[in-house]
Amino acid sequence: ETGVTQTPRHLVMGMTNKKSLKCEQHLGHNAMYWYKQSAKKPLELMFVYSLEERVENNSVPSRFSPECPNSSHLFLHLHTLQPEDSALYLCASSQAGRGYGYTFGSGTRLTVV
């Protein structure tokens, strides 16, 4: 049990589809994050939620839409994606301001066809 669970593990979607990625943590953390990990690129921070409010979106295209209904759940809604959006999407959580680092999920491998 990692503490941060992501589903689905793999996702293949067409450019006109709508899908959602789910992240769940039961660590009592108060901040959650979405990262994009592409081959040969550094980790890209997409969204940050603290206490269920979005505090950062880093100029992510609007075809990515996050949702954080409570402190334990985080979603990433996807629509009309492009092939270049194919990547590993990682969710993480932390106790903000404590310096203990992040706990990551195993990621969703997304392929856009």
Add this chain to the structure above:
Amino acid sequence: AQTVTQSQPEMSVQEAETVTLSCTYDTSESDYYLFWYKQPPSRQMILVIRQEAYKQQNATENRFSVNFQKAAKSFSLKISDSQLGDAAMYFCAYDTLIFYNDMRFGAGTRLTVKP
């Protein structure tokens, strides 16, 4: 601009030997935290070791230890008695805790362990 530099895209080590992964970073803050994360083929990023910048003593976790040189802004990871299960991508990171998005990651070093 990337503020964490891992100058070794790939490293290899013989099983049971020792290997050191390099990391340098750039921050003007005096208080921050440094981390090494491991990402095996299972994809989950796992925290390996953590260092508080205001502590001079280098952190150790079993076979993993760091060489923290604050003035040089260097934070290398030493893996002793390397095992096949150590094969993974290793990411160096720091967090100043000023804002929620202050964690900065390096590009990673891929470590191969040869039997």
